[in-house]
Amino acid sequence: MCKTLKTLPFVLVLSACLITSAAAKEEVITINDLVNDTLGYNGQTVTVEGEAIGEALERGEYSWVNISDGTNAIGIWMTKADEDTIKYYGDFKNLGDTVKVTGVFSRDCSEHGGDVDIHCSSLTIVKSGHSVISAVSQKKLIVAAVLAFFAALLAFFYRRESKKRKSSD
Amino acid sequence: MGSLKTHSPGVYIVSFYTGYIIAGMAFLMLLPLFISLLMGEWNPALDFVISMSISLITGLSLMSFGRSRKTDSSQVDWRYGFIIAALSWIMLMFLCSVPYLLSGHTKSLLDGCFDVMSGFTTTGLVLTQDLDHLSTGLNIWRHMLTFIGGQGMVVLALSFLVKNTNGAYKIYCGEGKDIKLVPNVKGTARIIWKISLIYLLVGTLALWICGMFIGLSPLSAFYHGLNMFESAWSTGGFAPNTQNIMYYHSFAYENITIIFFILGSMNFGLHYAIWQGKKAEMFKNIEMQSFFITSFAACALAAVKLNQLGIYNDAVSIFRRVVYNVLSAHTTTGFGSIYARQFANEWGDFGILIMVIAMLIGGSACSTAGGFKGLRVGIVFKGLVSDIKKVLSPERSVRVAKYHHIKDYVLDDPTVKAAGLIIICYMALFAVTTLLGTFYGYSLADSAFEAASVSGNVGLSIGVTSASMPALMKIQYILAMYLGRLEFISVFALFGFVIGGIKRLCVRH
Numbered sequence: 001m002c003k004t005l006k007t008l009p010f011v012l013v014l015s016a017c018l019i020t021s022a023a024a025k026e027e028v029i030t031i032n033d034l035v036n037d038t039l040g041y042n043g044q045t046v047t048v049e050g051e052a053i054g055e056a057l058e059r060g061e062y063s064w065v066n067i068s069d070g071t072n073a074i075g076i077w078m079t080k081a082d083e084d085t086i087k088y089y090g091d092f093k094n095l096g097d098t099v100k101v102t103g104v105f106s107r108d109c110s111e112h113g114g115d116v117d118i119h120c121s122s123l124t125i126v127k128s129g130h131s132v133i134s135a136v137s138q139k140k141l142i143v144a145a146v147l148a149f150f151a152a153l154l155a156f157f158y159r160r161e162s163k164k165r166k167s168s169d
Numbered sequence: 170m171g172s173l174k175t176h177s178p179g180v181y182i183v184s185f186y187t188g189y190i191i192a193g194m195a196f197l198m199l200l201p202l203f204i205s206l207l208m209g210e211w212n213p214a215l216d217f218v219i220s221m222s223i224s225l226i227t228g229l230s231l232m233s234f235g236r237s238r239k240t241d242s243s244q245v246d247w248r249y250g251f252i253i254a255a256l257s258w259i260m261l262m263f264l265c266s267v268p269y270l271l272s273g274h275t276k277s278l279l280d281g282c283f284d285v286m287s288g289f290t291t292t293g294l295v296l297t298q299d300l301d302h303l304s305t306g307l308n309i310w311r312h313m314l315t316f317i318g319g320q321g322m323v324v325l326a327l328s329f330l331v332k333n334t335n336g337a338y339k340i341y342c343g344e345g346k347d348i349k350l351v352p353n354v355k356g357t358a359r360i361i362w363k364i365s366l367i368y369l370l371v372g373t374l375a376l377w378i379c380g381m382f383i384g385l386s387p388l389s390a391f392y393h394g395l396n397m398f399e400s401a402w403s404t405g406g407f408a409p410n411t412q413n414i415m416y417y418h419s420f421a422y423e424n425i426t427i428i429f430f431i432l433g434s435m436n437f438g439l440h441y442a443i444w445q446g447k448k449a450e451m452f453k454n455i456e457m458q459s460f461f462i463t464s465f466a467a468c469a470l471a472a473v474k475l476n477q478l479g480i481y482n483d484a485v486s487i488f489r490r491v492v493y494n495v496l497s498a499h500t501t502t503g504f505g506s507i508y509a510r511q512f513a514n515e516w517g518d519f520g521i522l523i524m525v526i527a528m529l530i531g532g533s534a535c536s537t538a539g540g541f542k543g544l545r546v547g548i549v550f551k552g553l554v555s556d557i558k559k560v561l562s563p564e565r566s567v568r569v570a571k572y573h574h575i576k577d578y579v580l581d582d583p584t585v586k587a588a589g590l591i592i593i594c595y596m597a598l599f600a601v602t603t604l605l606g607t608f609y610g611y612s613l614a615d616s617a618f619e620a621a622s623v624s625g626n627v628g629l630s631i632g633v634t635s636a637s638m639p640a641l642m643k644i645q646y647i648l649a650m651y652l653g654r655l656e657f658i659s660v661f662a663l664f665g666f667v668i669g670g671i672k673r674l675c676v677r678h
Binding site: 058068108134136148151154 | 216218271301412480486
């Protein structure tokens with residue numbers, strides 16, 4: 001009984017440490033903070049959150065997915081199964097899925113020729129992406145039509161003047 | 170109107186040819202317009218219709234004014250040639266930034282102008298926001314600007330537009346290109362474009378195939394291949410995505426870009442000589458000797474130091490992160506395979522200094538590259554060696570120093586002086602730009618790195634260039650890119666012309 005009482009504080013402290021460390025791992029860090037302190041974060045497990053951009057670059061059983069959180073962008077090395085969960089990638093016509101990635105950060109990845117990357121250990125889709133349909137701007141349409149008309153008119157008069165000059169020469 | 174008639178013929182000549190170049194560039198907007206329509210990007214398509222119309226109206230108005238008084242193209246003397254080139258660049262900077270501004274991806278007209286000048290001068294620094302969501306049309310336009318800028322807009326206009334080439338050589342030289350590959354300047358301009366277009370086919374194909382192997386879809390691989398080739402060959406440094414070359418995570422892709430940016434940094438005269446079978450030129454040419462020596466030294470020194478610091482420990486990392494960036498800096502390309510702040514936080518003062526030197530030296534004269542050029546470094550170095558030899562030889566002995574650049578030249582004092590003067594101008598520009606950076610509170614290393622990057626038209630950043638930097642620094646960077654690309658003389662001629670005009674007006678009134 002006495003032994004149990006003695007070990008109890010240790011167990012409690014250890015549990016507290018583990019919970020804190022797990023919470024710390026879950027703390028989302030911005031990509032800019034990561035790349036601005038590559039030496040400090042090198043080899044650590046980090047969590048980043050950002051939009052999947054461009055497209056997945058499949059390399060056999062694994063894939064590269066680049067994510068951007070608005071501060072910067074970074075490549076995530078993940079399994080093909082993880083990559084398959086991402087449906088939308090950000091570009092002009094799409095807003096990509098927002099993903100939360102936890103993994104080991106490397107500033108000089110020995111597996112990938114010194115890449116600055118994150119090897120994904122867990123991935124969750126925080127927010128689904130969607131296609132972005134932007135309506136044609138009426139204002140732009142009118143301005144474009146008016147300016148194109150004036151440009152064509154000027155080109156017509158310039159050409160007519162050129163022909164006149166040529167015939168008078 | 171009566172007062173206009175009293176203008177010197179120069180005003181009409183400058184107006185006509187500047188208008189001609191602007192009208193020519195307006196027609197080039199048809200390509201991104203067509204691509205926008207093809208991709209169903211309606212708003213970007215309207216942006217290009219608006220921009221093209223504004224450019225065409227401006228160009229035709231200038232041409233109409235220019236021909237309101239009869240002038241002969243033989244009247245285009247050196248002064249006007251330089252002024253036309255310099256003025257065209259400024260006006261096109263504003264006109265070509267309209268699609269950027271209308272897209273909503275730049276925070277101000279100044280940021281748009283910055284990006285256009287960065288493209289024209291093949292620098293590659295970017296203030297455009299959210300590149301990853303940029304329309305295909307605008308991305309094609311960005312890369313087209315850098316491709317055209319690399320070859321030269323005046324060269325383009327001369328190749329396909331100007332019929333009468335009397336005086337054209339002077340405008341052509343005004344753009345910082347002074348090599349005559351064939352006796353006719355129009356023929357020379359066409360050869361420059363022929364060389365570039367053949368490489369465009371080969372390079373795009375190579376990157377397209379590689380792109381598909383690294384996981385890009387066929388259409389996307391073509392799009393990336395075309396853009397990345399244009400950027401590599403023009404030693405530009407733009408890329409379709411924020412991460413630049415790091416987006417691809419591929420050693421093979423990086424290696425292909427290295428080949429093309431080194432080829433792009435070589436003199437068009439050298440390309441032409443090699444195409445004519447003069448392969449020995451590769452090793453005899455003073456520019457190539459200078460490039461091999463300085464690039465090897467820079468790569469070796471940076472690699473040894475960064476390995477010693479424990480930043481990169483294996484050969485592949487050293488090649489991909491150190492050699493790649495040093496070569497990108499030396500050829501003034503600006504593709505970065507590490508993040509901007511890694512230069513500041515990991516490379517140390519020695520690494521940064523190596524990069525600054527490499528960026529300032531730059532590539533070859535009459536190429537797409539910037540910097541004060543290997544030819545001038547070689548000439549000044551040979552001039553120095555020759556002077557030392559003269560001092561050490563008996564007074565009666567006569568020594569004639571020579572250098573080889575396509576053909577043999579006698580190394581005389583005016584040649585050394587001219588090369589030295591341009592180097593001094595570059596160093597002064599670098600010093601002023603660095604000073605301004607430090608004035609705004611950036612560290613000396615950061616300011617010097619960014620100043621070398623803009624003065625040498627490189628495009629690598631240590632993190633200073635951003636939309637939030639002071640407006641005066643943006644203006645100074647635009648000026649530095651512009652001066653660095655046109656190699657000072659044209660811009661000085663334009664300043665002189667404007668100041669002269671103002672003086673005449675003051676005297677008259």
